[in-house]
Amino acid sequence: NAGVTQTPKFQVLKTGQSMTLQCAQDMNHNSMYWYRQDPGMGLRLIYYSASEGTTDKGEVPNGYNVSRLNKREFSLRLESAAPSQTSVYFCASVKTGTGGSPLHFGNGTRLTVT
Amino acid sequence: SQQGEEDPQALSIQEGENATMNCSYKTSINNLQWYRQNSGRGLVHLILIRSNEREKHSGRLRVTLDTSKKSSSLLITASRAADTASYFCATDVGGNNRLAFGKGNQVVVIP
Numbered sequence: 768n769a770g771v772t773q774t775p776k777f778q779v780l781k782t783g784q785s786m787t788l789q790c791a792q793d794m795n796h797n798s799m800y801w802y803r804q805d806p807g808m809g810l811r812l813i814y815y816s817a818s819e820g821t822t823d824k825g826e827v828p829n830g831y832n833v834s835r836l837n838k839r840e841f842s843l844r845l846e847s848a849a850p851s852q853t854s855v856y857f858c859a860s861v862k863t864g865t866g867g868s869p870l871h872f873g874n875g876t877r878l879t880v881t
Numbered sequence: 882s883q884q885g886e887e888d889p890q891a892l893s894i895q896e897g898e899n900a901t902m903n904c905s906y907k908t909s910i911n912n913l914q915w916y917r918q919n920s921g922r923g924l925v926h927l928i929l930i931r932s933n934e935r936e937k938h939s940g941r942l943r944v945t946l947d948t949s950k951k952s953s954s955l956l957i958t959a960s961r962a963a964d965t966a967s968y969f970c971a972t973d974v975g976g977n978n979r980l981a982f983g984k985g986n987q988v989v990v991i992p
Contacts, residue, residue, distance in 0.1 A: 810982040817977070826981075
C-alpha cells in the first residue's frame with residue numbers, strides 16, 4: 768500500500784519554464800489537496816478537490832492550476848515558474864470531505880526556481 | 882492567513898523528559914489536529930480533537946483543547962530520540978477538512 772505518491776521528488780526550473788507536479792493515491796480517497804511549505808510559514812493550501820470532477824481555490828492559488836484527472840490523481844501545474852514559487856509542495860488526501868478525518872500526505876516535491 | 886500559531890517555536894529536551902507545545906487560533910473551529918513531520922518527509926497525523934472535547938489521549942500523547950481561550954496543547958510524555966521532529970497544529974474551521982496549519986514547533990530530543 769503506497770499511500771500518496773508524488774513525483775518528481777526534486778526539480779529545478781528556470782524562471783518562465785512550466786512543469787506539472789504529479790500526485791496519486793491508492794486509498795480510494797475522495798478529497799485531495801495541494802499545499803506548499805515555506806520556511807517559517809507552515810503549510811498553505813493552494814488548491815483542493817473535494818471529489819472527482821471538482822476543484823476549488825485555497826489560500827494561495829495564484830500562479831497555479833490543477834487537474835483532478837480521476838479519483839486517484841490530482842496534478843498541480845506551474846505555467847510560468849517564478850522564484851517566489853520555490854518551495855516544498857505536498858499533496859494530501861482524505862477519505863471524505865466532511866470534517867474529522869486525518870489527512871494523508873505524500874513526501875513532497877522540492878522545487879527550486881532560479 | 883495562518884490559523885494556528887504554535888508556541889514555543891523550538892524545544893530541546895533530554896530523553897525521558899516531557900515536551901509541551903501550545904497552539905492558538907483565531908476563529909471557531911470544528912476540530913483541531915496535530916501532525917508530526919520528520920526531516921525531509923511528509924506530515925503524519927497524530928491526533929484529532931473535536932470542538933466539543935476537552936482532552937484526548939493516544940499512547941504517550943495528550944492533547945487538550947480550550948475553546949474559550951482558542952488554544953490547544955500537545956504533551957509528549959517520556960520523550961524518545963525518535964520523537965525529534967517538527968510538530969504542527971491544524972484547524973478545521975468549516976468541518977470540510979480544509980485545514981489551516983500553524984508554523985510548527987521543532988522538537989529535538991537529546992539521547
